[in-house]
Amino acid sequence: MADFSLRHLLTLDGLPRVTLEHLLQRAAIWRHTALHGPFDATPLRGRTVVNLFFEPSTRTRSSFELAASRLGATVLNFDMASSSTRKGETLADTLYTLEAMGVTLFVVRHAADGAVAALAEVCAPTSSLINAGDGRSAHPTQGLLDMLTIRQHKGDDFSRLKIAIVGDVRHSRVARSDLHALRTLGCGEIRLAAPPALLPDAAISAGCRICATADEALDGADVVMTLRLQRERMEEGLVASLEAYFRDWGITPERLRLARPDAIVMHPGPMNRGVEIADAVADGPQSVIRAQVSNGVAVRMAVLEALAGNGQ
Numbered sequence: 001m002a003d004f005s006l007r008h009l010l011t012l013d014g015l016p017r018v019t020l021e022h023l024l025q026r027a028a029i030w031r032h033t034a035l036h037g038p039f040d041a042t043p044l045r046g047r048t049v050v051n052l053f054f055e056p057s058t059r060t061r062s063s064f065e066l067a068a069s070r071l072g073a074t075v076l077n078f079d080m081a082s083s084s085t086r087k088g089e090t091l092a093d094t095l096y097t098l099e100a101m102g103v104t105l106f107v108v109r110h111a112a113d114g115a116v117a118a119l120a121e122v123c124a125p126t127s128s129l130i131n132a133g134d135g136r137s138a139h140p141t142q143g144l145l146d147m148l149t150i151r152q153h154k155g156d157d158f159s160r161l162k163i164a165i166v167g168d169v170r171h172s173r174v175a176r177s178d179l180h181a182l183r184t185l186g187c188g189e190i191r192l193a194a195p196p197a198l199l200p201d202a203a204i205s206a207g208c209r210i211c212a213t214a215d216e217a218l219d220g221a222d223v224v225m226t227l228r229l230q231r232e233r234m235e236e237g238l239v240a241s242l243e244a245y246f247r248d249w250g251i252t253p254e255r256l257r258l259a260r261p262d263a264i265v266m267h268p269g270p271m272n273r274g275v276e277i278a279d280a281v282a283d284g285p286q287s288v289i290r291a292q293v294s295n296g297v298a299v300r301m302a303v304l305e306a307l308a309g310n311g312q
Contacts (some may be wrong), residue, residue, distance in 0.1 A: 005309040008120050010131045012180040013139040024148050026302035027295065034297040043305050046075035048096055049105045052078045053132065054091075057109055059269055059293055060132050060142070064107045067300035073105070091115065092122050097292075099124050106130070113137045128307040136173050142287055145299040148186065149292050150223055153264050158185040164216030164217040164259070164296055166193045166249060167227030167276050169200045174268040175184060175227055176204060183207065193217035194249065195239065214249045218258040225266045226251045226276050241273050252278045256290060258284065264288045 001180045004022045012020065033041065047070035053061050059167055061077070068075045078094075089097075095106065106129045108116045114133030119131050133139040154161060163182060169175045169192055172174040192199065193211040218224060229245065239245045249266060265277075275281055282289060 001071065004306055006128070006266040006303075006306045008129045008131075009118075009307065010117050010120060010129065011139050012140045012143045012184070013138070013176050013231060015140075015180075015184065017184050018149075020144070020181060023299070023302045023306060024142055024151060027144065027148050027298040028151075030301045031295065034067070034301055035294060039070050041070060043308050044068060044070040044071040044105075046101045046231075047072075047105055047308060048074045048301065049304065050076045050078055051107045051132075052094070052098075053062060053107075053109045054080050055109050055111050055117075055133070057132070059248075059296060060109065060139075060150060062188050063293075063296035064130075064132065064141075064300050064304075066297050068105075069302055070297070071301055071304055073304070074102070080157060091119060091273055095119055095250040097126075099127055104128060104303065107132050109133045111297040130303060130307065133173055136171055136187070137176065138180075139173040139268075141170070141296070141300055141303055142174050143181045144303070145255075145265060145292055145295040146174075146178050146268070147181045148295045148299055149266065149288055150264070152291065154222060154290060154297075158182065158187045160188055161222045162189045162191065162220060163187055164191045164193060164211075164221040165225045165227065166214050166217055166251065168198045168229050169194050169204070169227060170198045171230040172227045173198070173271050176213075178225065179204065191221065195245070198239075214251075214255060215258055215271055218251075218255055221259040221263055223266065224251060224259055224266055226254065226290055227270055228268065229275055246264075246275050250274075250276055250278060251281050253280050253284070262286075268293060269293070 051061055051064055065075050103129050109132040114136045116131040131138055131140055190208045191211050192205055192208045193214050265281055266287045271277055
């Protein structure tokens, strides 16, 4: 039997297709249990999972906490506001302190690019880290849950799909992880659409079709992925106004009609309603945004299981 255990999950870039697909298969198996129980799985019995979140989070932190507890782990949520990092303790020293208490599984979110990979370089040989989002670099479990959501609605054959990614691609770690996964899974066509200042550089967009307008990107698309306008990551005003952005790039019912009739609409959250997506689309029949959230617990169960060496 193949060994699908992982040491770390820092990025989906370079993750073998067989491993990526195994994680998706395990997540599909876990999904019903993740949401409805029974909650008697024990792959992480006796283990402690620490959520080291140095940025705010609702969906990711909550779903990791639920995933770990569903697998039998003890969960410790690290409170940055009352921690010694406020006194100048380095991120590495915080890790060492928790390792000295017997913790070996860490879920880390940080504002700095490469912060989680840097910790992986200095952690103990028995420790495993999951990147829960670092700067603009990567958000691998979000990428996995997005792929699971697409598979549930469009099947396993990505080669026949046209997927439009619309919005702030430049600042989006979600978009990077989605692009890594879509390429690995052999997506037929990936379209990127954004104002010029919000498009990524050539290395990120390699192999993608760059669309001049949102209408061009949505034309005949099977999947529409809209991204949050990440104003907190922008060093300068890159959008003239929120109203103009919504007019030109927002996913409205009228614009969505350009896509295939059975197209699905995705958003990683949190949503800026009336900026990147209209209420009627976010809450409409083609939206799978809540399904993405539901899939988060199962995906994170699959990843924690693999890191614990319990992949089946």
